[in-house]
Amino acid sequence: MNRVSINYQSRPVILFLTTLAGSLGFTAIFCIRSLIHLYKDYVYNRKLNRPLLIRQSSSILKKSGARELYVPKPKDELTLKRIVIPKPNQDLYALDKYLYKNFDKRLHDTQSSLLFSSRFLSQIALIWRILIPKYYLKNTYLLLSQCFFLVLRTWLSLLVAKLDGQIVKNLIGGNGRKFARDLIYWLLIAFPASYTNAAIKYLTNRLALSFRANLTRYIHDMYLDNKMVYYKIAFNSPTLVNIDQYITNDVEKFCSSICSLFSSMGKPAIDLVFFLVYLRDALGTGAIIGIFANYFLTATVLKRYTPSFGKLSKKRTQLEGTYYNQHLNIITNSEEIGFYKGSVTERNKLLETFDKLMKHINKEIDITFTYNILEDYVLKYTWSAWGYIFAGLPVFLDDFLKYVSGEGTNSTTAITAAPTISTSTTGVTNNNDTATESRANERQNMRQFIINKRLLLSLADAGSRLMYSLKDISELTGYTDRVFELLTNLHKVHSPRFQYGANDKVIAEEGGSCINGTIQNDYRRGVRFENIPIIIPLAQGPEGTNLITNNLSFQVLNNWNLLILGHNGCGKTSIARIMAGLWPLYYGLLLKPNDDDIYYLPQKCYFTQGNLREQIIYPYSYNDMLEMGYNDDHLFHILREVKLEYLLTREGNFNVRKDWKDVFSGGEKQRILIARVLFKKPKLVVLDELTNAVSTDVEGYLFELLERKKIRYITLSHRPLLMKYHDLVLEIDEVGSWSLHDLTSEENLQTIDKEISEIESKLSQVDQWEKRKQVVELYLDGKKEE
Numbered sequence: 001m002n003r004v005s006i007n008y009q010s011r012p013v014i015l016f017l018t019t020l021a022g023s024l025g026f027t028a029i030f031c032i033r034s035l036i037h038l039y040k041d042y043v044y045n046r047k048l049n050r051p052l053l054i055r056q057s058s059s060i061l062k063k064s065g066a067r068e069l070y071v072p073k074p075k076d077e078l079t080l081k082r083i084v085i086p087k088p089n090q091d092l093y094a095l096d097k098y099l100y101k102n103f104d105k106r107l108h109d110t111q112s113s114l115l116f117s118s119r120f121l122s123q124i125a126l127i128w129r130i131l132i133p134k135y136y137l138k139n140t141y142l143l144l145s146q147c148f149f150l151v152l153r154t155w156l157s158l159l160v161a162k163l164d165g166q167i168v169k170n171l172i173g174g175n176g177r178k179f180a181r182d183l184i185y186w187l188l189i190a191f192p193a194s195y196t197n198a199a200i201k202y203l204t205n206r207l208a209l210s211f212r213a214n215l216t217r218y219i220h221d222m223y224l225d226n227k228m229v230y231y232k233i234a235f236n237s238p239t240l241v242n243i244d245q246y247i248t249n250d251v252e253k254f255c256s257s258i259c260s261l262f263s264s265m266g267k268p269a270i271d272l273v274f275f276l277v278y279l280r281d282a283l284g285t286g287a288i289i290g291i292f293a294n295y296f297l298t299a300t301v302l303k304r305y306t307p308s309f310g311k312l313s314k315k316r317t318q319l320e321g322t323y324y325n326q327h328l329n330i331i332t333n334s335e336e337i338g339f340y341k342g343s344v345t346e347r348n349k350l351l352e353t354f355d356k357l358m359k360h361i362n363k364e365i366d367i368t369f370t371y372n373i374l375e376d377y378v379l380k381y382t383w384s385a386w387g388y389i390f391a392g393l394p395v396f397l398d399d400f401l402k403y404v405s406g407e408g409t410n411s412t413t414a415i416t417a418a419p420t421i422s423t424s425t426t427g428v429t430n431n432n433d434t435a436t437e438s439r440a441n442e443r444q445n446m447r448q449f450i451i452n453k454r455l456l457l458s459l460a461d462a463g464s465r466l467m468y469s470l471k472d473i474s475e476l477t478g479y480t481d482r483v484f485e486l487l488t489n490l491h492k493v494h495s496p497r498f499q500y501g502a503n504d505k506v507i508a509e510e511g512g513s514c515i516n517g518t519i520q521n522d523y524r525r526g527v528r529f530e531n532i533p534i535i536i537p538l539a540q541g542p543e544g545t546n547l548i549t550n551n552l553s554f555q556v557l558n559n560w561n562l563l564i565l566g567h568n569g570c571g572k573t574s575i576a577r578i579m580a581g582l583w584p585l586y587y588g589l590l591l592k593p594n595d596d597d598i599y600y601l602p603q604k605c606y607f608t609q610g611n612l613r614e615q616i617i618y619p620y621s622y623n624d625m626l627e628m629g630y631n632d633d634h635l636f637h638i639l640r641e642v643k644l645e646y647l648l649t650r651e652g653n654f655n656v657r658k659d660w661k662d663v664f665s666g667g668e669k670q671r672i673l674i675a676r677v678l679f680k681k682p683k684l685v686v687l688d689e690l691t692n693a694v695s696t697d698v699e700g701y702l703f704e705l706l707e708r709k710k711i712r713y714i715t716l717s718h719r720p721l722l723m724k725y726h727d728l729v730l731e732i733d734e735v736g737s738w739s740l741h742d743l744t745s746e747e748n749l750q751t752i753d754k755e756i757s758e759i760e761s762k763l764s765q766v767d768q769w770e771k772r773k774q775v776v777e778l779y780l781d782g783k784k785e786e
């Protein structure tokens, strides 16, 4: 029996061997890289002589403005991995701001500098700068590799199509040896083909992840820097209510959508070009024109009837966000809702939102159903029919020409009966030359038919995939719109000239900016307000609600403690908001110490997600604490000073992680906040109703503690009883006027003592009245029963 001869220089063999060598090479590189990383981590962690000790940041890092994080490894908590976060490029944001500003205006401007007149493409072009900031970075390599594999895949499909034709020809011709050889080639070529397919998917996922990392880092850098965009954005963009969803969900969807679109469109586009070039030789230009005419016709029809999936998906994401946030709200406020017995109201609200979401998704499903019928009918079946027609054309035409010239037989029989005739006559010797020639022709025709059919079906498939991507493009438009909206708003708020939602009319009236106050930091003598209005930053700008008369002017010297006294809603916290830079200073002059020297303790106690230690040192990290030269003993000492040392016994150690806002009692929360002050040791601390949950004696003790530590304080409160711990009092009355009293003067002290005793006696009277009222009510109830 004849042996199967394999040509070792044939394409399938070479391709198989190259892929094998390539994958082995890549595996080796990855292994070496992982080993190097493992070794580096090992050396670094060996240097640590204590668990979780964090090395001081290197001076190079500090100079470049980069930060380093140490993350415990998932498998081994004590082994740390060092992650360096590069310094945010502020120049880039300043430059980009102008590109996002007035985008819509520039889009409609014919002289515009935008590259495309299409809104979607212009948006993509701007975002692309974030996805691929430099052309020699990782993302470019990923993209280029993806292109390479896409081309390779198409070329392999061509080879596979030819091999397919070859196998069928051998089968018909009864050539067992060649049939076996081609089958081996088929199995060999299957390896690079599957490898290529997997590589395309792998690269798509890697690229999407890398795009997401770039975009998220860009957003985080603007969202969470000292300009406090996370707070201010609420004043600018009421539409951006669920900004968390924009950052987490939409960015992710945008990145995977754009990457999968790249491969889902790139692949068929390359296929189309390759196959068309090949088919032009086999079928002729006429057929190619016919195929194209078909494409354009269907593309027009489909485009006309494609619903706006972009808008639909945008609305869905928005509704999902609202629904998700309502759940989050229930989790955060479960205790309060429990006390109010508010479950029914909350459930009704949830149901309402969920109902809206369901209605929308139902609408989407209905619209998609009708579209899918049209899409499938046109793309799957009509195009395949065209494929068959064009694949059959050369055969029919050939036979037809032969028939006309009087040489040929019935073409249909020749084609359709070919396999049966050929297989049944295998091995039969026929000496008739014409018959042999005719059979050879039949086999050749069959081979050509198989190749053409395969290519045309692939072509139809490529074309239909391109058309299917119309839907993907439409969806991508929705995600792009949302990501672009997020970026535009972030840039607007991040700008140093952010106008806090003031409308254009107000800005124009004020001559470009309605925020004209001056803030001078590093004032060493204390805090000074000069003619400052306290205004809620809304669309009306400085003409909006003025909480306190326009000219708040006072000075607190370094050795004084100030009490700002006033009824609820008079604007006490708003004064602190202006000092902290949360609200704008519309007019006037504010002189204050550096931000590092002031610490604000807001009314609502905030506890970060983390361990007990992180609650005390907030907003510093453990790394910062070690760099400052402190350790856990110091924290224990602080806890003792605020009379919370029992916490350590109760919780076990500083590394315990809990949901602290639920664990601490009201008074404990406020004392933890004082512990934060003792840790930070600022020159000045602003306390907003800080001690209203602790007993009077603890309150006195805490103020004395601050006094002892020489930390000056500005207290915001509505309780006149606190006057005894302060030197100055700024009193705000019902109509928004203010007055300043020096509590240190003898005269004032006497008045205050008098006022306090009056208040105390009034309080005791109130108690007595309450008691009397109860007695009378009981008496009256008794009478009624009688």
Ligand SMILES: Nc1ncnc2c1ncn2[C@@H]1O[C@H](COP(=O)(O)OP(=O)(O)OP(=O)(O)O)[C@@H](O)[C@H]1O
Pocket: 536, 547, 566, 567, 568, 569, 570, 571, 572, 573, 574, 575, 603, 718
């Ligand atoms: N973002 C905002 N938008 C609109 N109005 C606001 C905003 N923030 C605060 N206000 C309003 O400004 C007023 C002053 O608020 P502020 O928090 O300064 O009062 P307060 O004197 O500290 O009151 P309390 O003693 O109750 O804490 C309130 O009427 C409040 O409703």
